[in-house]
Amino acid sequence: MSFRLEPRADASVALKLSVSLGAGLAALLLVAVPVLFAGRNPIEAYGLIIQGAFGSLFALSETLNRATPLILTGLAAAVAFRAKLWNIGAEGQLYIGALAAVLVGSGLLQMPPALLIPTVMIAGFLAGGMMMVLPTILKQRFGADEVVITLLLNFVVILLVQMLIEGPLKDPLAMGWPQSVPLLAEAKFAKLVPRLRMHWGLIVGIAGALILWFMVRKTVLGFEIKAVGENRAAARFAGIPVDATMLKVALISGGLPALPASARCLVSKATFPPTFRPALVIPALSLPCWPGCRPLAPSLPPSSSPPSSSAPTP
Amino acid sequence: MAYSDSIVLSLEGITKRFGKLVANDALDLQLRRGEILALLGENGAGKTTLMNILFGHYVQDEGIVRAADAQGTLQVLPPGSPGAALDAGIGMVHQHFALAENLSGLDNIRLGTEGLFAFGGKAAARKKVGQIIAESGLEVDLDRPVAALTVGEKQRVEILKALYRNVRVLILDEPTAVLTPQESEGLFTVLRRLAANGLGVIFISHKLGEVLSVSHRILVLRGGRKAGELVTADADRRAIADLMVGKAVAEVARTPATPGQTLLEFADVHLRQGSARQSLRGVSFALRAGEIVGLAGVSGNGQGGIAALISGLAIPDSGKVLLNNKPITTADPRALVAAGVARMPEDRQHDGVVGTMSVADNIAIEEVRGAAFSRMGLLDRKAMESRATSAIAAYDIRCPGPDAEARLLSGGNVQKLILARVLERTPQIILANQPTRGLDVGAQAEVHYRIIAARDRGAAVLVISEDLDELFALADRFLVVHAGEVSDAGPSDLLDRGAVGLLMAGQAA
Numbered sequence: 027m028s029f030r031l032e033p034r035a036d037a038s039v040a041l042k043l044s045v046s047l048g049a050g051l052a053a054l055l056l057v058a059v060p061v062l063f064a065g066r067n068p069i070e071a072y073g074l075i076i077q078g079a080f081g082s083l084f085a086l087s088e089t090l091n092r093a094t095p096l097i098l099t100g101l102a103a104a105v106a107f108r109a110k111l112w113n114i115g116a117e118g119q120l121y122i123g124a125l126a127a128v129l130v131g132s133g134l135l136q137m138p139p140a141l142l143i144p145t146v147m148i149a150g151f152l153a154g155g156m157m158m159v160l161p162t163i164l165k166q167r168f169g170a171d172e173v174v175i176t177l178l179l180n181f182v183v184i185l186l187v188q189m190l191i192e193g194p195l196k197d198p199l200a201m202g203w204p205q206s207v208p209l210l211a212e213a214k215f216a217k218l219v220p221r222l223r224m225h226w227g228l229i230v231g232i233a234g235a236l237i238l239w240f241m242v243r244k245t246v247l248g249f250e251i252k253a254v255g256e257n258r259a260a261a262r263f264a265g266i267p268v269d270a271t272m273l274k275v276a277l278i279s280g281g282l283p284a285l286p287a288s289a290r291c292l293v294s295k296a297t298f299p300p301t302f303r304p305a306l307v308i309p310a311l312s313l314p315c316w317p318g319c320r321p322l323a324p325s326l327p328p329s330s331s332p333p334s335s336s337a338p339t340p
Numbered sequence: 341m342a343y344s345d346s347i348v349l350s351l352e353g354i355t356k357r358f359g360k361l362v363a364n365d366a367l368d369l370q371l372r373r374g375e376i377l378a379l380l381g382e383n384g385a386g387k388t389t390l391m392n393i394l395f396g397h398y399v400q401d402e403g404i405v406r407a408a409d410a411q412g413t414l415q416v417l418p419p420g421s422p423g424a425a426l427d428a429g430i431g432m433v434h435q436h437f438a439l440a441e442n443l444s445g446l447d448n449i450r451l452g453t454e455g456l457f458a459f460g461g462k463a464a465a466r467k468k469v470g471q472i473i474a475e476s477g478l479e480v481d482l483d484r485p486v487a488a489l490t491v492g493e494k495q496r497v498e499i500l501k502a503l504y505r506n507v508r509v510l511i512l513d514e515p516t517a518v519l520t521p522q523e524s525e526g527l528f529t530v531l532r533r534l535a536a537n538g539l540g541v542i543f544i545s546h547k548l549g550e551v552l553s554v555s556h557r558i559l560v561l562r563g564g565r566k567a568g569e570l571v572t573a574d575a576d577r578r579a580i581a582d583l584m585v586g587k588a589v590a591e592v593a594r595t596p597a598t599p600g601q602t603l604l605e606f607a608d609v610h611l612r613q614g615s616a617r618q619s620l621r622g623v624s625f626a627l628r629a630g631e632i633v634g635l636a637g638v639s640g641n642g643q644g645g646i647a648a649l650i651s652g653l654a655i656p657d658s659g660k661v662l663l664n665n666k667p668i669t670t671a672d673p674r675a676l677v678a679a680g681v682a683r684m685p686e687d688r689q690h691d692g693v694v695g696t697m698s699v700a701d702n703i704a705i706e707e708v709r710g711a712a713f714s715r716m717g718l719l720d721r722k723a724m725e726s727r728a729t730s731a732i733a734a735y736d737i738r739c740p741g742p743d744a745e746a747r748l749l750s751g752g753n754v755q756k757l758i759l760a761r762v763l764e765r766t767p768q769i770i771l772a773n774q775p776t777r778g779l780d781v782g783a784q785a786e787v788h789y790r791i792i793a794a795r796d797r798g799a800a801v802l803v804i805s806e807d808l809d810e811l812f813a814l815a816d817r818f819l820v821v822h823a824g825e826v827s828d829a830g831p832s833d834l835l836d837r838g839a840v841g842l843l844m845a846g847q848a849a
Contacts, residue, residue: 246714253705257694263651263685264705265673 106279115176118183123150123284154284354403378555431502600629634815682762695747700728731760752783
């Protein structure tokens with residue numbers, strides 16, 4: 027008896043849904059194994075996860091706070107994947123975005139907040155975008171693999187940032203801590219709720235998701251991105267500028283993870299310590315790969331995903 | 341009969357379903373020793389599926405395959421195992437060759453059967469292959485790298501590879517698609533000789549003429565079922581054609597052309613492309629309003645370059661392509677579309693449609709930036725849908741609706757979709773590249789009718805086809821391309837297949 031896997035010609039909505047939910051359930055069941063090994067009750071553990079994520083106003087705020095970069099890095103991977111580009115460099119893009127935010131927002135430019143905040147965010151977006159545009163150009167010109175390049179760029183950027191905040195960008199008032207100079211007061215994001223760390227970055231994240239959804243569904247660019255991703259040869263034959271479209275996607279995809287980074291730097295404390303290391307890559311990438319999920323579906327990641335980002339040092 | 345009666349291969353009650361589609365429906369097939377059996381049917385009739393089951397690439401849902409062992413006893417072949425098929429003495433020559441281009445013919449023949457570095461293996465292999473060549477007439481230079489061989493020679497290496505494994509059954513999948521008429525004749529001579537020596541041959545084709553000339557017996561498939569089985573000697577061309585399509589075949593009528601002014605001109609065009617053979621070397625010709633020009637040639641002799649230039653995918657390295665007397669200077673499909681060029685791609689599934697996008701999207705794709713389908717970067721979905729709805733009706737595109745994904749359409753319906761896309765703007769110049777390859781006769785007639793109608797209203801049409809029958813049915817005038825050079829063969833009324841065949845092979849007529 028031998029088995030063969032063949033794709034289904036068509037799948038019902040119920041099947042797609044059950045596959046999606048089944049995957050989540052399977053993940054929870056797998057988690058139960060190590061929990062049992064540790065001699066604890068998995069049911070209790072699930073309860074604690076839910077309580078920790080939604081149990082109090084503070085917990086909810088922290089969950090949303092941490093969801094923000096996940097939303098945008100998930101979207102970044104998803105929008106790149108729509109054009110069959112792989113963006114594994116969210117972490118590097120996030121760092122470079124934060125770096126750009128600090129460079130622009132810590133005294134270089136003097137503007138009122140209404141101008142400075144968008145300027146800082148655009149700087150972060152462009153810096154992050156370049157981290158995806160360059161690998162894409164290398165891919166187009168030399169056939170270089172963007173998976174490897176974006177992955178390795180993460181380390182390059184992290185080391186660069188460490189060097190800078192130990193050196194030229196080090197805050198002289200930080201009592202020797204490797205920490206960047208603070209952002210100007212005008213560049214800081216307002217808090218959504220007093221005394222919680224939740225901030226406008228969340229709104230930016232949600233707005234980014236909505237704008238992206240609109241772009242993909244309703245615009246010529248979204249149409250062209252889909253055509254390029256699904257069948258490059260047919261897109262080229264139909265006259266869609268394939269390379270230019272991929273570069274646009276790369277800019278968006280690289281820029282998105284940088285947005286919350288610049289936003290985060292714009293939060294109350296507004297410095298940039300080296301322990302700011304949210305390890306976003308894996309959870310963000312897994313979101314668009316969630317079974318049955320269409321790209322761009324993960325605009326709200328499941329909050330049950332393990333706390334994957336270490337909080338910024340307060 | 342020239343062949344003996346002992347059965348070497350037996351397929352019994354083979355059924356294969358893909359979702360709702362029944363690709364093979366309880367098919368039976370027996371092949372005898374020394375027999376050439378033609379498997380005839382249109383694309384989608386189930387020929388390739390059946391052979392893929394036989395060779396272990398697919399697993400049948402029902403039915404068994406039995407093959408004779410060395411003693412001539414039929415043994416059941418385990419499903420889904422190409423290795424078992426090879427061991428049972430079944431060899432297959434695919435349409436797309438499976439050869440290592442950088443290795444010599446001899447090494448390719450040995451590859452997969454024995455280690456290439458085994459001591460003394462090469463000399464023994466050379467002796468055995470030499471013997472096979474002497475018996476079969478499959479002349480080929482064994483020491484040249486395969487990349488340097490012609491398509492016909494590569495095919496001979498593939499056949500030698502199978503014979504080297506002592507096959508008792510040889511399957512050839514559309515072997516003449518890549519050959520000139522003369523090369524095809526050479527292949528048939530070899531096959532007759534191999535069969536006379538006891539080999540069982542299955543010859544897959546959708547070309548009636550060659551099937552009649554080479555086979556002993558014909559099995560006609562239609563829609564996954566056996567439509568008929570007949571002995572070639574008693575077969576009648578007309579009857580087989582009707583068996584293949586299931587209805588009487590009508591020819592599209594064509595009146596004499598009245599050519600007008602020149603709309604598209606190639607002037608000493610050079611274009612480097614792929615191999616030297618595919619590159620264009622000083623190509624000049626003109627397309628005039630109100631005529632259909634047929635471009636004949638063995639595939640891979642420069643048709644790709646000519647099509648790329650007219651499609652806006654390339655510009656000449658030197659020389660000029662003049663569109664309405666103005667040279668084309670940038671490779672921009674959109675500019676050509678806007679200038680009134682309709683382009684039907686050679687590989688319609690690969691280049692013509694985005695399978696996962698809807699019928700409406702695929703009809704709009706060339707003009708999605710234009711005012712018809714978008715405003716300030718925003719898609720006008722309503723306009724796209726209403727255009728698709730009218731196209732589906734006007735061109736008889738069989739699909740669930742404008743929202744259906746294009747990948748669900750059959751080849752014929754994809755071609756109708758492309759026709760609807762490109763003819764809607766009443767183009768002045770039409771490039772029809774392999775316009776009916778793989779289509780059933782009904783869709784074929786529909787496409788021909790549209791092309792002739794476009795000519796009659798004054799369009800200039802270039803038809804590129806490997807099917808000479810199609811070119812004779814459509815073309816007012818013939819061009820023949822060989823090794824990147826185009827020769828004018830003159831009006832089609834004054835030509836016959838033999839003369840075109842000689843030009844295709846690069847000899848002056």
